[in-house]
Amino acid sequence: RGGLAYSHKCSITSCLSVQDALLSRRLCPVLSFPSPCPVPFCFLFLSGKFGMVYKLQEKATGKIRAGKYFRTRTAKEKQAACKEVELMNLLHHPRLVQCLAAFQSRAELVMVMEYIVGGELFERILDDDFEHTEPTSVQYMRQILEGIQYVHHQSIVHLDLKPENIVCVSRSSHWVKIIDFGLARKLDPNSPVKVLHGTPEFMAPEVVSFEPVGFTTDMWSIGVICYILLSGDSPFQGSSDMETLNNITAARWEFDEETFSEISEQAKEFISQLLQKDSRCRLSSDKALAHPWLKQIAPSATKTLSKERMKQFLARQKWQV
Numbered sequence: 001r002g003g004l005a006y007s008h009k010c011s012i013t014s015c016l017s018v019q020d021a022l023l024s025r026r027l028c029p030v031l032s033f034p035s036p037c038p039v040p041f042c043f044l045f046l047s048g049k050f051g052m053v054y055k056l057q058e059k060a061t062g063k064i065r066a067g068k069y070f071r072t073r074t075a076k077e078k079q080a081a082c083k084e085v086e087l088m089n090l091l092h093h094p095r096l097v098q099c100l101a102a103f104q105s106r107a108e109l110v111m112v113m114e115y116i117v118g119g120e121l122f123e124r125i126l127d128d129d130f131e132h133t134e135p136t137s138v139q140y141m142r143q144i145l146e147g148i149q150y151v152h153h154q155s156i157v158h159l160d161l162k163p164e165n166i167v168c169v170s171r172s173s174h175w176v177k178i179i180d181f182g183l184a185r186k187l188d189p190n191s192p193v194k195v196l197h198g199t200p201e202f203m204a205p206e207v208v209s210f211e212p213v214g215f216t217t218d219m220w221s222i223g224v225i226c227y228i229l230l231s232g233d234s235p236f237q238g239s240s241d242m243e244t245l246n247n248i249t250a251a252r253w254e255f256d257e258e259t260f261s262e263i264s265e266q267a268k269e270f271i272s273q274l275l276q277k278d279s280r281c282r283l284s285s286d287k288a289l290a291h292p293w294l295k296q297i298a299p300s301a302t303k304t305l306s307k308e309r310m311k312q313f314l315a316r317q318k319w320q321v
Contacts, residue, residue, distance in 0.1 A: 055115065065100065066113040073107050081109040087184050090154045095147030097179040118168025121176055122229075122314055126307055133302045134267060137229050140166075140176055142294050144222060147178045149285035152215045159183045159195060159213065161221035162202045163228065163317075187214065200241045200248075201234050205277050208245050216282040223274025223282075230267060231259045232309025235275065237316075251277035262303050266293040 056065040070081035081104075088099035088111070101112040118124065121140060125132050144166060151158060158165075160183040169175040185193050192212035204220035206213055227235045235253040238244040247253065253275060255268055270293040276282045283291065 053113075056112065064115040064117075066115040068111045068113060070109045070111075071107065072104065072109045078104075078109070084182060084184075085109075085111055087156060087181055087186065090156065090186075091151060091181065093147060093150040094175075095143055095177055096150065097177050097181075116167050116169060116177055116179065118170045118173055118176075120164055121166045121168055122163045122310060124168050124171075125229075126311060126314070132305045132307055132310075134230065134262075134264060134305065135296075135302055136174070137226070137267075137305075138294055138296065139174060140229065141222075141226055142289070143176050144178065144225070145285055145289050145294070148218055148222065149289060151178075151184075152218070152285050155187050156184055157187060157193075157213060157215055158218050158221075159185060159207075160198055160202075161218055161225065162199050163225060166225070185213075200244045201237055203245070203248060204279065205249050205251060206279055208249050214279055215284060216279040219274050219282045219285065219288065220276075220279070222288070223271050226267075226274070227253075227271050228310075228313060230263050230271075230305065231256070232306065232311075232313050233259055234313060251275065259309070262305065264293070266291075266296070269293070 052069045054067045054069060056067045057063070058065060070077065070084075072078035072081050085099065085102045092098065097116060098114045099111050100114060103110050103112075124130055148158065148161070158178065158181065160180060161178070165178060165180045166176055167179055169177060183195070183197055185195070187193060194210050194212055195207055196210060198207055202221045202224050204213070204217045206217060224235060227233070233256065236244050236247040238247055255263075255271075260268060270283075270288070270291050273281075273283045273291070274288070288294070
């Protein structure tokens with residue numbers, strides 16, 4: 001799907017400048033920046049804590065790519081950028097965004113990634129022609145779990161699973177991919193990992209408490225995503241980040257009777273088995289994929305879920321940004 005080979009290894013090409021490297025690969029701007037421009041990329045469409053992503057066009061084929069640009073002026077910056085490339089080299093699966101090439105100079109590094117045009121899944125759901133039902137939600141959750149299962153089998157945790165990082169392959173496709181592995185870590189059973197980052201609503205209790213994370217840390221986040229997907233409500237959202245984090249550490253949540261009145265008991269059981277405070281009690285990715293809710297055959301007729309709460313959730317997310 002998308003014509004990519006999922007065994008491709010992305011090596012880091014050293015060069016005097018990223019600009020020269022991109023030009024040698026015949027990657028050129030689609031549109032031009034006002035001068036001065038830090039790199040010869042065309043259109044800034046996303047920026048984040050760990051890098052900036054630009055839109056590229058390959059001259060030979062006309063294919064659009066994404067270029068994630070990192071500053072690497074210090075040893076720490078260079079190590080972080082190279083680590084992300086190394087992780088991406090382990091993650092070749094149809095449900096994961098793919099790294100196609102990487103170029104490094106003394107001051108910067110760029111990862112050339114596949115460009116995914118479909119937009120965020122939750123944004124797509126709000127389209128008038130987009131059917132939102134429990135069976136379609138099962139389809140999306142199954143794909144997310146297939147991707148995360150592969151990630152976990154490589155001994156990697158994503159650590160930033162949230163709706164913004166689940167995107168549709170195209171504007172008409174029902175296939176999704178997981179993106180943004182900037183916070184991902186490779187786990188070593190002999191070296192516990194503790195982190196102090198993430199998006200409050202989707203952080204697991206062990207992250208909030210600064211305790212060692214594991215593969216089921218991602219599963220908590222998947223439980224939150226599933227809860228929102230089916231209801232449009234966020235299970236731990238408080239009036240402030242502090243209240244949200246307090247709700248998480250107390251594992252204080254419930255199924256609102258009105259909101260979940262049309263949702264099956266199997267779906268609620270699935271979510272409940274993910275939103276367990278004790279990480280050892282949560283479903284693994286393997287067990288989650290084997291859950292009866294994800295094994296069901298879609299009925300010929302099913303009730304359409306309301307999109308109003310989803311609209312309110314997304315509006316709140318944008319306001320917070």
